[in-house]
Amino acid sequence: MKKLTGKIIFILPNMVVILSLIFITLWILDIFNPGMNFLGNKISSALLIIFFVLSLINAIATIALERKREE
């Protein structure tokens, strides 16, 4: 269980970094060609929700770990 938690805590920030890079790319593409709807389509919307959830979990995990370390 501890190992799994450790792996998730390692993977989580990387997934947030990856999704951030994807959204930065889509945002730039959207500036050049808004007609393509890079940010508003169904796939982007699903990715955005995943991004929000992962960021939230990542933030909570970071706060919890920081607390544990202080204790």
Next chain:
Amino acid sequence: MKSGIEEEYEQSTQKNLHITEEKRKRLPIWQILIIDVLVAGLLINVFAFFHHVLPRTLDGGVNIIGKDPIPTFELPSNTAHPSRPVSTPEPYEGSKRYSESPHKRQVDLVETYKNETSEVYLRKVVIGNGKDRITYYVADVFVSTAMSLKTAFARGKYGMNIKDDIVDIAYDNDAVLALSGDYYTNNDIGVVIRNGVYYRSEHTENDICVLYLDGTMKTYSPDEFDIDEVLERNAWQAWTFGPSLLDGKGNVLKTFNCSSYIKQTHPRAAIGYVRPGHYVLLVVDGREEGYSKGVDIRELAQIMVDEGCIVAYNLDGGKTACMSYDGELVNKPAGGGREIGDIIYIAG
């Protein structure tokens, strides 16, 4: 038996060894970031495949044309006193507008076509010289009813990422003249009404252009647009790309509802409205110095004014902008062009 100090030392050594092993296993941050960038790149390609490449046929639309009588319009060659001799390259009802324009043009009548329901006068126009040269093709289209100004989807299917060559789409639909449309197939937003069939009306930030069965054409900002009103008025075609170029009285708009990228100089395709039954289909070549540099959005609007339009609408430009006549490409699309999602055409 070990003393307390020895035990503590052993524990500390084991701990240090464990930390060193963990450190050895871990990759440096820069390597992890490179892996993240590569994974992001891979996922963007997967995204592009589903969003941009994989063709998907969508459900067919709903016929919205009622049983109201359809207005008819006189074709120029049928009128008792045609105000435009067919042999001249001047635009119909527009010679004054050309002479009022500050730009000197070289105008050549390239093709003319007549049948019982439509007439087409295709001209090549060149403005300027050298690196500032602009070349465009403009077709004055006259139809006896708005129903003769038709549209067609690539491969005859409504859906996402369904594309084909303009000449092939024109051939499939027996089109004598065809212009690239709004590339509706590249996204799932905006309004799509084609040949009196309503396919979708999804939220968009773009202006919308509607051709009604009574022959009038109107452009709407996203805030003005009301799909119920448009359907009630018997819309025949609706496109979503934009921006709208003129104010409905033949004046160039002061501001355009589009991104700064769209405003820049590009190859262009546009549709214009002179009066019911008289429309202008235009393609401006670009990105080829010495032949045609393309036009920015304000220059395009001015060209549409010069061509006599009171309503004009920018369609998808860049590599998409192309026109075909009688099975042959008329213009020189930038970079060889690309497959497109839809056409606006006159049937032969």
